[in-house]
Amino acid sequence: MTHKNIAVFVAHEGCPNECSFCNQHIISGKQETASAADVQSAVETALKSGCFDGQLAFFGGSFTAIDRFYMLELLTAAKPFYEKGQISGIRISTRPDAIDEKILKILKEYGVKAIELGAQSMDDNVLFLNKRGHTADDVRVASKLIKEYDFELGLQMMTGLFGDTDKGALFTADEIIKLNPETVRIYPTVVLEGTELCRLYRAGKYQPQTIDDAVLLCGKLLLKFHKANIKVIRLGLHSGGNVEEGFVAGVYHPAFRELVEGQIYLDLILSRLKEKGEYKIFVNPKEISKMVGQNRKNIVQLKDNNYICKVFSDKSLGKYEINIEVDE
Numbered sequence: 215m216t217h218k219n220i221a222v223f224v225a226h227e228g229c230p231n232e233c234s235f236c237n238q239h240i241i242s243g244k245q246e247t248a249s250a251a252d253v254q255s256a257v258e259t260a261l262k263s264g265c266f267d268g269q270l271a272f273f274g275g276s277f278t279a280i281d282r283f284y285m286l287e288l289l290t291a292a293k294p295f296y297e298k299g300q301i302s303g304i305r306i307s308t309r310p311d312a313i314d315e316k317i318l319k320i321l322k323e324y325g326v327k328a329i330e331l332g333a334q335s336m337d338d339n340v341l342f343l344n345k346r347g348h349t350a351d352d353v354r355v356a357s358k359l360i361k362e363y364d365f366e367l368g369l370q371m372m373t374g375l376f377g378d379t380d381k382g383a384l385f386t387a388d389e390i391i392k393l394n395p396e397t398v399r400i401y402p403t404v405v406l407e408g409t410e411l412c413r414l415y416r417a418g419k420y421q422p423q424t425i426d427d428a429v430l431l432c433g434k435l436l437l438k439f440h441k442a443n444i445k446v447i448r449l450g451l452h453s454g455g456n457v458e459e460g461f462v463a464g465v466y467h468p469a470f471r472e473l474v475e476g477q478i479y480l481d482l483i484l485s486r487l488k489e490k491g492e493y494k495i496f497v498n499p500k501e502i503s504k505m506v507g508q509n510r511k512n513i514v515q516l517k518d519n520n521y522i523c524k525v526f527s528d529k530s531l532g533k534y535e536i537n538i539e540v541d542e
């Protein structure tokens with residue numbers, strides 16, 4: 215049985231914010247916002263398919279900032295499935311300043327298990343420049359409260375925002391780690407048509423990250439979270455929706471995570487090899503394709519550096535661990 219969540223799209227119509235990067239219409243595609251009947255039929259369809267064993271995820275908007283009656287309507291439609299054990303829980307995403315004790319009590323009552331906050335940056339200046347309308351402290355306070363109420367905490371961060379730097383993104387990751395979330399999502403910035411970032415970009419005031427810069431930075435971020443035992447459940451914007459249509463500039467690649475993980479292995483090997491020669495590289499069997507890289511990119515690059523490498527599997531090694539032997 216696959217462990218797949220049921221995703222139900224909730225548009226955040228009338229969101230009072232205008233974050234510099236946001237064009238909800240483009241990010242979410244032309245999906246209609248869900249009704250209570252949609253929630254019911256989405257769960258029933260998934261249950262009938264017999265391949266569902268997970269949570270119901272309300273995604274797309276700031277769930278706790280939408281109209282309260284509408285939010286309760288959606289939760290009420292989901293609750294019976296949770297009570298009967300047909301779904302293991304509900305996950306939602308929202309803004310850090312749309313969390314308080316009252317809302318957490320409501321979410322608990324309806325079977326919400328995981329709450330993801332769009333932190334985006336932990337630098338107040340970056341948050342201000344990108345018109346997020348909340349501070350880093352709002353993220354800290356909301357995260358603490360979510361933990362106190364015993365929800366699973368997820369935090370989302372972005373790289374390459376207006377006014378941000380690599381150093382800033384690494385600082386954001388360190389601050390996020392201090393909040394001890396169970397999961398993290400990392401989104402390199404994509405400049406979409408109709409956004410403030412697009413205007414800044416066209417006026418020559420904002421330069422998005424290149425894909426190579428984002429791959430290098432996200433490799434460092436991924437390792438940081440890995441060492442802190444925090445799962446990165448998403449790296450890069452999902453393909454689909456209208457992103458391709460609205461794309462102006464920035465980092466958007468359908469296999470972005472693969473690129474990043476390939477880079478991690480390449481950097482690990484290059485940091486260990488000093489002398490030209492032939493080597494055996496050992497990695498966990500599940501990691502071989504990442505180590506080899508897309509189209510054997512890493513093997514080719516190592517060869518260009520005069521390191522002739524053959525790859526072998528070793529089950530005793532963990533993720534992002536390698537062993538190297540001279541190939542005699």
Ligand code: SF4
Binds near residue numbers: 232236
């Ligand atoms: S990203 Fe910003 S503008 Fe877009 S829906 Fe969320 S809070 Fe509103």
